[in-house]
Amino acid sequence: MKVGNKLTIQIITALILGIIVGSVFNLMADQAWVQWIDRYIFNVVGQLFLNMIFMMVVPVVFISIVLGVVNVGDPKMLGGIGIKTLAFYLVTTALAITIAMTVANILNPGEGQSPLLDSDEVSEYRETELEGGATGEAIQQGFDQTLINLVPTNVLEAMSTQNMLQIITFAIFIGIAMIAIKDKTTGLVTLFEQANEVVMWIVLAIMKYFAAIGAFGLVATAFVQAGFGAIQQLGMYFLCVLLALFIHFAIVYGSAVQFLAKKSFIWFIRNFAPAMGVAFSTSSSSAVLPISLETAQENLKVRKSISSFVQPLGSTINMDGTAIMQGVATVFIAQLSGVDLTIMQMITVVIIATIASIGTAGVPGVGLVMLAMVLTAVGLDPAAIGIIIGIDRLLDMTRTMVNVTGDAAIALVINEQQTRREEAGNSRT
Incomplete structure (x- = not known):
């Protein structure tokens, strides 16, 4: 079974x-029958599809990474791929937030909109999220604690809470152990390979029979609830985020695929489109991961040993789309507050947001947590996040698509570079 055109x-x-459909229904959102359809049809269909995908995330990630490590075969080579992957992700995240802040400073989305700081949304966000809320606690988590938390104290708990970094760490340990005693693990490797076939068959069956209707339900309910009403007031902010996302998508990812992987970016988009569509509808990099892996391996021909390591890691720490939102939002809120960010403050935003893309990877609502950290670092009121929450759901769909595309683009680049290196080595011998 293959993800096809x-x-x-x-x-x-x-x-x-x-x-x-969602936009039309949004115009009548106060009608009881519209609310009934949204709740019992759009939402139910969408959430069932989302739950089916989430059901497969942990087994897919765990099995894929174990097999990826085993197939690499050399722990030193695995370390090299890991360092290169991390470097690519950090560089693209830094580029993403730089692009975002440049676009925002040119278009000035917050100019003349300072009354928004007195809105009820700001007060509500301060009371519910910042004063003793989960976001306030999460901001206190330092980078050192994140490093400590890479290693799970309870593997089953890590799997039950879908803590991807801990699952990846445990899977790498298992894979390295299987390499070390490979003469005694032939049957275990076969078992993992067979399990991989089973879980991927389930993933593709979910895609074949439920993806289209599930995507419709998720997007329809998102537009029924958010619609375009909020965009009217925050139109310039919305435009800045979308423009920065497009520039990063086309130029940074396009250049990486075109010049580093030496592949056509149009070819890349055409073949990775199914995963991009699911990413847009689910707004979750973790949820789309099983489809993203299969699409990259089947359509882009990225070898499993690389795809299985690079993409799960990216779904956890590669936050390019989220970084773009942070960059635009920081400049937007600074302009609302009448604050002119200095060059050093802008550099601080880039550095903190880049590091935070790893430092807060395991925290739910990571985008807003990271934004609160950035705003606090440059002396802005994090309660102003409440202003943009109304349209964040619509932007979240687009930036998730960008995040997932970036994971696949980096996987393709590393795959092609590794292939060329191996071919060069074979030609010398």
């Missing part, structure tokens, strides 16, 4: 229909 067309069609 027919499924891509179905998902894209479903997304378009979901946007249209």
Whole structure:
């Protein structure tokens, strides 16, 4: 079973229909029958699809990374791939937030909108999230504690809470151990390979039979609840985020695929489109991971040993789309507050947001947590986040698609570079 063009067309069609239907229903959102349809049809269909994907995330990640480590075969080579992957992710995140702040400083989305700081949304966010809320606690988590938390004290708890960094760490240990005693683990390797076939069959079955209708439900309910009303007031902010996302997507990822992987970016988009569509509808990098892995391996021909390591790691720490939102939001809130950010403050934003993309990886609501950290670091009121929450759901869909695309682009780059290195080594011998 393969992710093909027919499924891509179905998902894209479903997304378009979901946007249209959700936007029309949003105009009548106060009607009881619209609320009933949204709650019992759109939401139920979407959440069932989302739950089916989440059901497969842990087994797919764990099995894929174990097999990826075993297939690499050399722990030193694995370490080299890991360092290169981390470097790529940090560089693209830094570029993302730099692009975002440049766009925001040119377009000035917060100019003349200072009354927004007195809105009820700001007061509500301060009371519910910052004063003793989960976000306030999460901000206190330092980078050192994040490093400590890489190693799970309870593997089952890590799996039950879908703590991806801890699952990845445990899977790497298992894979290295299987390499070390490979003469005694032949049967275990076969078992993992068979398990991988089973879970991937389930993933593709979910995609084949439920992806289109699930994507429709998720997007429809998002637009029924958010619609375009909030965009009218924050239109320039919305435009800045979308423009920065597009620039990063086309130029940074396009250049990486075109010049580092030496592949056509159009070819890349066409073949990775199914995963991009699911990412847009689910707004979750973790949820789309099983589809993203299969699409990269089947359509982009990224070898499993690389895809299985690079993409799960990216779904946890690669936050390019989120970094773009942070960059634009920081400049936007500074302009609302009448604050002119200095060059040093802007550099501080880039550094903190880049490091925080790893430092807060295991925290739910990571985008807003990271933004609160950034705002606090440059002396801005994090309660102003309440202003942008109303349209964040719509932007979240787009930036998740960018995040997932970045994971696949880096996996493709590393795969092609590794292939060329091996071919060069073979030619010398």
